[in-house]
Amino acid sequence: PPLRGGRVSGVGCVPILARPGRVGRGCRAGRVRINLRPQRPRLQACFAWSRLSDQHRQSGCLAMSDALHPFRSHTCNDLRASDVGSTARVSGWINRRREHAGPLFIDLRDHYGVTQCVVLESSPHYETLKRIKLESVVTLTGRVMKRDDEAVNEKLATGEIELYVDEAEIQSSAEQVPLQVNSNDDINEDLRLTYRYLDLRREKVHANIMLRAKVIESLRRRMVEQGFTEFQTPILTASSPEGARDFLVPSRLNPGKFYALPQAPQQFKQLLMMAGFDRYFQIAPCFRDEDSRADRSPGEFYQLDFEMSFVTQQDVFDAIEPVLHGLFSEFHDASGTAHKVTEMPFPHIAYDESMTKYGSDKPDLRNPIILGDVTEHFDGSGFKIFAKLIAEKDFKVIAVPGKGGGSRAVCDRMDSWAKKQGKPGLGYIFWRATDDGGVEGSGPLAKNIGEERTEAIRQQMGLEAGDACFFTCDKRLQALQFSGAARNEVGRELGLIEEGEFKFVWIVDFPMFEEDEETGKIEFSHNPFSMPQGGMEALKTMNPLDIKAFQYDIVCNGIELCSGAIRNHLPEVMYTAFEIAGYGPEVVEEQFGGMLNAMKFGAPPHGGAAPGVDRMVMLLADEPSIREVIAFPLNGQGQDLMMQAPSEVSDEQLADLHIKSVPPLEIG
Numbered sequence: 001p002p003l004r005g006g007r008v009s010g011v012g013c014v015p016i017l018a019r020p021g022r023v024g025r026g027c028r029a030g031r032v033r034i035n036l037r038p039q040r041p042r043l044q045a046c047f048a049w050s051r052l053s054d055q056h057r058q059s060g061c062l063a064m065s066d067a068l069h070p071f072r073s074h075t076c077n078d079l080r081a082s083d084v085g086s087t088a089r090v091s092g093w094i095n096r097r098r099e100h101a102g103p104l105f106i107d108l109r110d111h112y113g114v115t116q117c118v119v120l121e122s123s124p125h126y127e128t129l130k131r132i133k134l135e136s137v138v139t140l141t142g143r144v145m146k147r148d149d150e151a152v153n154e155k156l157a158t159g160e161i162e163l164y165v166d167e168a169e170i171q172s173s174a175e176q177v178p179l180q181v182n183s184n185d186d187i188n189e190d191l192r193l194t195y196r197y198l199d200l201r202r203e204k205v206h207a208n209i210m211l212r213a214k215v216i217e218s219l220r221r222r223m224v225e226q227g228f229t230e231f232q233t234p235i236l237t238a239s240s241p242e243g244a245r246d247f248l249v250p251s252r253l254n255p256g257k258f259y260a261l262p263q264a265p266q267q268f269k270q271l272l273m274m275a276g277f278d279r280y281f282q283i284a285p286c287f288r289d290e291d292s293r294a295d296r297s298p299g300e301f302y303q304l305d306f307e308m309s310f311v312t313q314q315d316v317f318d319a320i321e322p323v324l325h326g327l328f329s330e331f332h333d334a335s336g337t338a339h340k341v342t343e344m345p346f347p348h349i350a351y352d353e354s355m356t357k358y359g360s361d362k363p364d365l366r367n368p369i370i371l372g373d374v375t376e377h378f379d380g381s382g383f384k385i386f387a388k389l390i391a392e393k394d395f396k397v398i399a400v401p402g403k404g405g406g407s408r409a410v411c412d413r414m415d416s417w418a419k420k421q422g423k424p425g426l427g428y429i430f431w432r433a434t435d436d437g438g439v440e441g442s443g444p445l446a447k448n449i450g451e452e453r454t455e456a457i458r459q460q461m462g463l464e465a466g467d468a469c470f471f472t473c474d475k476r477l478q479a480l481q482f483s484g485a486a487r488n489e490v491g492r493e494l495g496l497i498e499e500g501e502f503k504f505v506w507i508v509d510f511p512m513f514e515e516d517e518e519t520g521k522i523e524f525s526h527n528p529f530s531m532p533q534g535g536m537e538a539l540k541t542m543n544p545l546d547i548k549a550f551q552y553d554i555v556c557n558g559i560e561l562c563s564g565a566i567r568n569h570l571p572e573v574m575y576t577a578f579e580i581a582g583y584g585p586e587v588v589e590e591q592f593g594g595m596l597n598a599m600k601f602g603a604p605p606h607g608g609a610a611p612g613v614d615r616m617v618m619l620l621a622d623e624p625s626i627r628e629v630i631a632f633p634l635n636g637q638g639q640d641l642m643m644q645a646p647s648e649v650s651d652e653q654l655a656d657l658h659i660k661s662v663p664p665l666e667i668g
Contacts, residue, residue, distance in 0.1 A: 068087070068088075068089045068141065069089065070139075071089070071091045071139055071171075072089050072090050072091045072139070073087075073088050073089045073090075074088050074089070074090055075090070075110055075111070075112040075113065076090050076092050076108055076109060076110040076112055076113045076114055076115040076158070077110075077112035077113025077114070077115075077157050077158060078112070078158075079115060079144055079158050079161050079163070080157075080158070080160065080161065081146055081160040081161060083144045083161065084144050084145060084146045084161060085143070085144065086143070086144050087141065087142065087143055087144075088141070088142070088143075088144050088163060089139060089140070089141040089167075090108055090110070090115050090117070090139070090140055090141075090163065091108075091110065091137070091138070091139040091140075091171065092108045092109050092110035092115075092137065092138070093108070093109050093110070093134075093135050093136070093137055093181075093201065094106055094107075094108065094109075094129075094132065094133075094134050094135060094136050094138060095107040095108065095109035095114060095134070095181070095182050096134070096182055097129075097130075097134065099130075102120070102121040103118050103119065103120050103121060104118070104119040104120075104121075104126060104129060104130055105117070105118055105119075106118075106119065106129065106140070106165075107182075108138070108140060109182075109201075111206075113156070113157055113158060114156055114158065115158045115161075115162075115163055116153070116156075116158070116159075116161075116162045116163070117140050117142070117162065117163045117164075117165050118145075118162050118163065118164050118165065119165045119168070120164070120165075123165060123166075123168075125165065125167075125168035128168065128170070129165075129168055132170065132173060132174075133173065133174045133175065133176060133177075134174065134177065134181070134182070135174040135177050135181055135198075135201070136170065136172060136173045136174040137170075137171040137172040137174075138168060138169065138170050138171060139168070139169040139171055140163060140165045140167070140168050141165070141166055141167035141168075142163045142164045142165040142166045142167065143163070143164050143166070144161050144162075144163055144164075145161065145162055145163075145164050146160060146161055147159070147160055147161060147162055177195075177198055178191065178195055178198070179191055179192065179195055179198055179199065181198055181201045181202055182202075183202070184202060184203060184204045187199075189627075189635065190635060190641060193627075193633070193635050193640075193641045193642060194641040194642055195642070196631075196632055196642045197642070200631065205628065207621075208617070208621050208623065208628055208629045209629070209631050211331065211334050211617060211620060211621055211629070212613075212617045212629055212630075212631075214331070215327065215331065215613065215616060215617050215620065216283055216613060218326075218327055218330055218331075219283065219304050219323065219327060219613070220283070222322070222323040222326055222327065223281045223304070223306065223323060226279075226319055226322065226323060227279050228279040228280065228281040228306060229277070229279060229280060229281070230280075230281055230282050231272060231277070231280050231281075231282055232282060233262070233265040233268035233269065233272075233282065233284065234262070234268065235261060235262065235285070236249060236259040236260075236261070237259060237260055237261075237262050237268075238259070238260060238594075239258065239259075239260035240260070240263075240267070240591055240592065241591060244263055244288035244289060244290045245288070245289035245290065246260040246261065246263065246287075246288075246289065247260065247261040247287045247288075247289055247299070248260055248261075249261065250657040250658070250659055251657075252656050252657050252658075255657075255658040256658060261287035262284075262286060262287060263286055263287060263288050264284070264286050264303070264305065264610060265282070265284050265286075265305050266529065267592070267594065267595045269305060269306075269307040269608065270307065270529065270567055270595060270606065271594065271595060271598055272307065273307055273308075273309045273603070273604055273606040274569075274595075274598040274599065274601075274602075274603045274604070275598075277309075278308065278309045278310075279306075279307075279308050279309075279319075280305075280306060280307045280308075280608075281304065281305060281306040281307075282305050283302055283303075283304060283305075283613060284302065284303055284304075284305040284610070285300060285301075285302055286300070286301050286302070286303055287299060287300055288301075289638075292634075292635075292636040292637075292638070294624060294625050294626065295559055295615055295618065295626055296626065297614060297626050297627065297630060297633055297634065298634050298636070298637075298638040299634050299638055300634075301612060301613075301614050301626075302612070302613040302614060303562065303610040303611060303612050303613055304323075304562075304610060304611045304612075304613055305608070305610040306319075306320070306608045306609065306610065307606060307607070307608035308606060308607060308608055309604040309605070309606045310604055310605055310606070311566075311605070311606065311607050312566070312607075313508070313550050313552065313566050313607065315607075316552075316564060316566070316607050316608060316609060317345070317346070317506060317552075318345075320554070320609060320611070321344050321345060321346055322344070324504065324554070324561075324611065325341055325342075325343075325344050325346075325504075327616070328341045328502045328556075328616075328619075328620065329341050331620045332502065332620075334620045334621060335620065335621055335622035336622075337499070337500055337622065338500060339500050339501060339502050340500060340501050340502070341502045341504075342502065342503050342504040342505075346504040346505060346506055346554070347504075347505050347506070348505070348506045348507075348508050349363070349505055349506070349507055349508070350507075350508055350509040351507055351508065351509050351510045351511065352509070354507050355477075355480050355484075356371070356373075356480070357370050357371060358370070358371065358484055358487065359371050359398070359480045359481055359482070359483040359484020359485070359486075359487055360481070360484035360487075360558075361507050361510075361553065361560075362507070362553065362555045362558055362559065362560040363484075363505065363507075363555065363558065364488065364491070364497065364503070364557050364558030365503040365505055365557075366491075366497045366498040366499075366501050366503050366557060366558075367487060367488065367491035367496060367497050367558075368403075368491075368496055369400065369401060369402075369403075369487045369490060369491055369496065370401075371398055371399065371400060371480070371483050371484070371487060372398070372399045372401070372460055372461050373396060373397070373398060373399075374397050374398070374399045374457050374460060374461075374471070375390060375395075375396045375397045377397075377449065377453045377456050377457050377460075378390060378397045378449065378453075378471075378473070379391070381448065381449040381450070381453055382448045382449055382450060383427075383445060383448040383449050384448075385473075386427075386471075386473045389473050389474075390473070393475070394475075395473050395474055395475060395476075395479070396473070396474070396475070396476045396479045396480075397471055397472070397473045397479070398471070398472055398473075398479045398480055398482075398483040399457065399460075399461055399469050399470070399471055399483075400469065400470040400471070400472075400483050400486045400487050400490055401461045401462070401463055401467065401468075401469050402414075402467060402468040402469065402470060402490045402493075402494055403463070403467050403494065403496065404466060404467065404494050404496075405430070405467065405468035405490065405493070405494050406430035406431055406432065406465070406466045406467045406468045407430065407468075408430070410430075410468060410493060410494070411428045411430055411443065411468055411470075413493060414426050414428065414470055414486070414489065414490065414493065415428070417486075417489050418472075418486070421482070421485065423472075423482070426470050426471070426472065426486065427444075427445050427470065427471040427472070427473075428443055428445065428468055428469065428470045428471065429441045429442070429443050429445050429446045429454060429457065429468065429469050429471075430442055430443055430467070430468035430469075431458060431463060431464065431465050431466070431467055431468070432465055432466075433465035433466075439458065439464065439465045440454075441454035441455070441457075441458065445471065457469060470486055470490065472486065475517075488558065501557070502556055502557060502619070503556065503557055504554065504555070504556050505554075505555050505556075506552055506553070506554055506555075507552060507553040507554075507555060508551075508552045509533075509548045509549075509551075510525060510526045510548065510549055510551040510552070510553075511525045511526075511545065511547065511548060511549070512524070512525065512526075512530065512532045512533075512544070512547040512548060512549040512551075512577070513525055513544040513545060513547060513580060513581065514545070515545060521582060522544050522545075522580055522581055522582065523581055523582075524577075524581050525549075526549060526551045526563065526565070527549075527551055527563065527565045528577065528578065528581070529565065529567050529568055529574075529595075530549040530550055530551045530565035530566065530567065530568060531549065531550045531565070531566045531567060531568045531569070531573070531605075532547050532548070532549050532550075532568075532573070532577065533547070533548045533549060533550060534547070535570075535573060536570075536572065536573050536576060539573065539576045539577060539580065540576070544580050549565065550565055550566035550607070551563070551564070551565040552564055552565065552609070554609065554611060556619060557619060559615055559618075559619060560615075561611045561612055561615055561616060562609045562610050562611040562612060563609065563610070564607065564608055564609025564610065565607060565608075565609075566605070566606075566607035567605075567606050567607055567608075569599060569603040569604065569605055569606060570599065570603075571596060571599045571600055574588065574592075574596065574599065575588060614626050614629060614630060617629040648661075
């Protein structure tokens with residue numbers, strides 16, 4: 001007879017497939033197919049799969065389950081068709097729950113995966129499991145049954161089976177959760193970070209953190225295979241001028257004095273080389289009090305820090321390239337999309353060339369756009385704004401070609417983008433085909449500079465009808481930098497960036513020094529501990545702004561993964577380099593006394609680098625923000641909303657540290 005609520009007087013429960021006009025082909029392990037009701041979809045119902053009494057069946061199941069582990073015999077990702085007929089116990093969180101004409105279907109989730117569990121309406125646990133809230137933790141025991149062919153879920157590793165629940169134990173009842181765990185939909189970031197332990201249960205975030213763990217495991221294995229040894233360096237150390245603000249830690253035992261958390265283990269890893277060790281590495285925590293951005297976490301980050309003795313710059317490249325190439329090849333499809341990885345050896349581009357061609361020292365080589373200097377075509381032209389800046393301030397005009405961007409709509413969007421960046425706008429020319437088969441430039445700039453200059457620009461930049469070109473005019477470095485940002489935007493706007501690629505490049509030959517445009521002061525441009533190319537002779541005889549250093553960056557898809565250098569290991573070179581940058585010997589000895597003294601007792605030539613772990617995982621996971629691959633990140637304001645840090649501390653704690661808290665000055 002038709003079954004109401006999926007119940008039949010009997011002792012066993014099995015799935016029944018209801019199809020109009022079909023009768024099952026017989027019993028298999030007590031399972032039958034019957035026609036329940038015409039024109040009804042698939043239903044799940046109870047039917048007797050044995051002729052045992054309730055008492056006998058339950059006592060038999062209990063006897064089997066007594067031998068199982070109290071929490072689980074299998075994870076929620078273990079059970080397969082080969083387990084059909086066995087008794088299993090699983091524990092986890094209730095991820096989803098739904099009812100189908102009586103039986104209750106529960107997707108039980110743990111760290112490993114999901115198992116569908118079926119609770120029949122005749123079960124004494126039915127009402128409890130029906131009412132308990134999602135994300136409650138339960139232990140379910142029952143018989144593994146094979147799903148009907150139509151019900152197989154190929155997206156789940158356990159999709160061929162389901163667990164028919166005989167026993168249920170609630171380990172922990174959840175309150176109503178403040179965010180939806182069983183969805184990867186966008187949720188307010190502050191809410192996610194406040195309840196980060198819930199956010200980490202979500203499938204995508206959970207997968208990102210597991211990817212991070214696997215990446216670190218792979219890095220360690222690969223570094224050991226390359227002959228490196230893992231060392232640890234101190235977390236409490238001395239403050240030093242390394243480019244960012246330090247996090248300071250007051251010393252109770254030394255009133256008025258402070259430790260600093262290391263911005264990087266820079267000095268310690270060099271000291272290890274001077275101590276006679278070779279091929280050091282560690283997954284190093286680093287601490288910098290700097291502002292947040294998409295590829296930078298405020299406060300804390302991790303890097304694959306390494307250093308080597310008696311090496312050239314090329315030796316460093318040869319040591320780390322197999323690690324990076326192997327890592328990105330191993331996890332090339334971690335985001336769900338397969339990626340091609342740049343073959344070794346990775347290409348090298350000099351810093352000056354990179355700035356000239358791409359407007360950046362971290363170019364995204366998936367973008368084919370190459371910048372051009374078109375200053376000569378605007379010098380003395382009818383476009384008076386540019387012409388005057390060129391004549392009076394020696395400004396440069398840098399062109400950003402846009403293949404296929406020759407429409408008013410694209411040009412207007414780029415102009416709006418420039419205004420959002422704080423610029424007055426973005427000049428442009430776009431070219432159209434003429435009726436006689438020629439090409440003519442359009443737009444206000446083309447009208448102002450005239451046909452001849454417009455055509456010269458088109459020829460120089462290799463453009464055709466249907467293309468556009470965008471222009472910025474400023475001091476050379478600023479013009480290049482903004483054009484580099486525009487290059488990235490044009491590439492995105494026109495869909496020119498190659499997908500499915502990890503494109504690596506070494507940026508080499510960084511300048512040792514740079515000039516502060518406001519003060520005219522000579523400063524270190526990169527790493528003050530680097531060896532200048534040409535050594536002491538270069539420092540003594542060359543213009544400081546012409547001196548190159550043995551400094552290098554590794555870049556992937558426009559993300560700087562790390563900086564590195566061949567280090568200065570000679571005290572006299574260190575004194576001279578710092579003197580050029582305006583620091584006397586007393587400053588060098590005060591700030592870097594430990595390392596400087598070590599150099600005086602015999603230091604080997606050495607070098608290294610430190611690829612960022614967080615950034616590598618972000619690239620592999622194809623996430624737009626580094627916070628998506630950190631288990632417990634700070635928000636954009638440097639706050640831990642979950643732990644409510646930073647926070648005020650008691651007066652007693654401050655007194656122990658000989659510190660008084662003073663409120664910030666209010667500037668009216």
